[in-house]
Amino acid sequence: MRDRNDQNRSGPGFNRRDFLKGSAAAATATAMATQGSEEAAAANLKTNVFAAAAQNVTLNVNGKDHTVKVEPRVTLLHVLRNNLNLTGCKEVDERSADGADTVMIDGKTVLAGSRLAIECEGKKIRTVESLRRGEKVDEVVAGFVKHDAMQCGFCTPGFVVATRAFLDKNPKASLADIQKGLGGNICRCGTYQGITACALEISKGGK
C-alpha cells in the first residue's frame, strides 16, 4: 500500500486521483451522516467507497485508435501497460517523480502515471514503441545505443521519450539546456554520461 494514503503523513500532494477519491468519500460521508451515525460513516468510509463504473474510453496511441473499458480513476499509464501491453513506459514510483512513465501527448512530454486515461481522449498519444518500426529506429534510440546510455534499461525508454521530445523542442540545445531539460528523469545505474553525450551529438552541441 502506498504511503500517500496514510492519515499520519503531512497529507497527500494534490493529485487528480486523490481529489476524485476524496470527493467521492466526502459525498458518501455526508449521505451517511444525515442518516444519523457519524461513527458508522467513518467506520464504513474505507470499505463503502467504490469507483464509478467502467466506461469505454477511446485512445489514439501511436496513430491507432484503441477502445478500452476502464474505470474513470484509471491512469493512462495503467491503460498503456496493462490494457494495451505497451510496457515501454514503466511504473517506477506511484508519484511519477522519476519520469520512467514519460509519453508524448500532442508532442508534449507527459507523465502517464499522473494523467487519467479519460482525460486523454481525442489526443494524440505517442509512446516509446513508436520510435522503432522493425529495423528502423529513431535517431535518439540509435544514439542511446551508440553511447551506451543504458545499463539495466528500466529508466531508458522514459529517458528516450523525454530526450526525443526535448530535442524536438530544442534542436540546438546546449549542455546546460540538456542538463536542465532532462532533469525530470532518474536513472539508478548511472547512465547520465551516455545520455548527455547522445543528446549533445544530436543537438550538435548547441551550435
Next chain:
Amino acid sequence: MAERKVAWKKRKDNTLIGGDHTRIDGVEKASGHAKYAADINTAGTLFARLLTFKGGAAVVKSIDTADAEKTPGVRAVHVFNGAGKELRWDGTIVAAVAADTPEQAEDGVRAIKVAYEAKPHWVDEEDLPGATAGKRTKPLGDNKKGDVAAALKAAKHVHKGYYGIATISHMCLETHGSHCEWDGEDKLNVHLSTQNVSGTGGQFAGPLGIDASNVSITCNYIGGGFGSKFAADEWGVACAQLAKKAGKPVRLMLDRATELKIGGTRPSGFAEVTIAADAEGNITVWDSHHWGTSGIAGSTISLGQLPYCFDGIPNRNRKATGISTNTGPNRAWRAPPHPQLCAVTDTVIDDLAAKMGANSYDIFMKNLDKTPKPDVYAEEMKIGAKLIDWKAKWHAHGKGGGKSVKRGLGMALHRWGGRAGATTCTVKVHPDGAVETFLGSQDLGTGTRTVIAITLAETFGLGINDVKVNLGNNSYPKANPSGGSITVGGVSGPHRRAGLEALWKIYDLVAAKYKVEADSLSAKGGKILSAGKSVCTWKQACGLLGPMPLEVQGQGPKNDGLTSQGVAGIQMADVSVDIETGIVRINELVAVQDCGLIIDELTARSQVYGGLIMGIAYALSEERVMDNRTGRFINADLENYKLPRIGDIGKLKVHMYQPDSEYERGVVGLGEPPVISTGAAISNAVANATGVRVPVQPLTPQRVLEALKGGQA
C-alpha cells in the same frame, strides 16, 4: 600436431576483444520492447497490491479480510502475518490482494481490517550510548596487532576523529517481484526479477510443495538489483500462492515505499578512529571502534577489513559493536561492505595529511607499501593526477579560495576480488554456420549477452551479431548468480573454452577435406584461413559437420589463465562547496580502474561511469531517514530519497588502466570496484575545500553547515 592450448588470442590479433562494441540488446531496451518481470501481461493476469505495517514494532491483534474478499474485482487474498504475529520493522508485509485491476486490488487492501498492539522500537543507528542504554548493542569482536600504545608515544603526528556513513537502500527502479502462472496443478512458470536465474527455482518449489523440476524461472531483463535480488522472497512465493488461489496468473511487484523499506539496505558504519604517523608520514598506528546497523540482526560493517586497503599498518587495534534496530534487513549492496570501509579509512588518512600540512596525494603515495598492489596504485595515481591536474589545482586544506564558494581536491583508493563465478554453457554450431549458446545466466545491465557474443565471435572469426545468446532461463545450463563482479569472468572463460573446442573439431574436418595442416588454420572474417590464405568459408566448414549440430559444453572457472582476480583502482574528486548553503557541487571526478583483460571497453567504461554516479548519490544525497518517534522510514519515495539527476554529476573522466600486464591476467570482474572510493574521494575534496571534515556521508547541506559551524553533523 602441436599441442592445443586454451588461451586468449595474442592481444594484437584480436579483431573484437578490447574494442568498443554497442550492446546486442541495446535497441530492445532503448525502444521499450525489452520485457521485464513487471511487464509480463499474459491473458487474464491479475494485479497484486500489498498491505504493509507502518511503524517500528507491533503485534498483530486481529486481521479481518472478509470485506476485502467481497470487494469487486478481488480474486484472492493472502495473509503474510496473521493474529499474534510479531512485526519488527516498518514496511513488513501483512497481506496481499490480487484483483482484476490494480485499482481494485487497492480497494481490497483498504477493506482489510487490521488491529496492532504497538511494541517498543529502536531505530537510531548512530546513537551508540542510547543504543547501549536500551540494550540494543552487541560486541562484534576486537583484535590487536603490534603495540598501539608504544607506537602512539613514538609517533610524530597523531589525529583522532569521528567518521560515518549512513544506511542506504538499493532502490531498484524495477521493484522486487514476479509474475506467476500455473500450468495445471503442479507446474509453475515464474517471470522473476532476479540476479539468480539458476538458483531460485527451489526457493519456490520448497514452500509450494512441488518438485523443483516443475518450476520454470525466466528473467530476460532485470531493472536493477545491485545485490538485492538473489532470492524468491516471501512475496514471490505469495505471488504463486495467490495465482493458485485465484486460478489465474498474478503479477506482484513491491510498491516503491515497500521496495525501499524491505527490498534491501546497505548497513551503516560510524567510527571513532585514532591514526598516527612518523615524521615522514609513514602511518604507524590505527585504532578504531566502529558501530552501526544491518537491521534487527544488529550487525555492521565487518571488523576484519579495517583499515581498508592499508592492512600493512604495523600497530592496530580494532573493535566493532552492532546495533539491533527495527529497520528493514540488509542485503548485499554493490561491493559489500567496501564503500563503508573506504568511507571510514581514506577520510582518516586525508585528515592525517591535513594535520601534517601535507599534500594528501603524497601521504597516500607514501603509504602504498601497506596495500596489496602498491605498483598498480602508484601508476593509477599518476594517471589520475594528470587527468585532474592535481599538481596545479592542489592547495592546503582549508585554503579553498573564494568568498562563499570554496574549491577542493580529494582522492581515495579501493580494491576488489572479481574472481569468475562457476558457470556452464552449451555452445551449438549448426551445419549452416549459425552459432548459439545457452546458459542460465542473466544480464543485469553489465552487458553479459554482449560479452558472450564478442567472445564467441572473436573465437570463430564472425561478427557479433552472428552469435545468438540464450540466457535468462533455469532450463539452460547452470550459471552463477550475478553478484560480486563474477559474471563477465564467469561467462567469458567457459565460452572461450567451448568455442575453442568446437573450432578445433571444425579445423580437423577442414584439414581432412582440403588437405591442409590443422595447425596452420585460423578463423577470421567469416572464413577459415591456412597460413593467411582462404581455404573455405565458415559456412562451408560447418557444412562438414553433417546433419547434426556440433554441441560443446564449456565450464569454468579453471586455472588456465583465461580469468583471474584482484583489482585496485583510484578515484579523485574536484568539488565546490557553497559555505552559505552547504551545497556541494561536483566539478570533476576521475576514475582510473584496472580489471585485467577487457572484452568490451564501451560497456566496461559504462560500469565505471555508473559507479561514479552511484557514488555521488551516496556521498551527497541519498540515505534512509528513520523517525525515532514513529519508527518509520520517512523518505521512502523518489521525491524525498534523493538521487542525483543528469545535471548533478559534473564532468566525469574514466581511464581504463590496461597495460599488457593487465591483458595477460585474463578477465577480472569490474562491476563493484568503481563505486567504492567515490564517497571518500568526494568527502576528502570537501574537507580540502573548507578545512573542515563533514564526518558522515551523505554530505547533505545540513551536515555541511553543521560541520562548518563546528557542530556535529
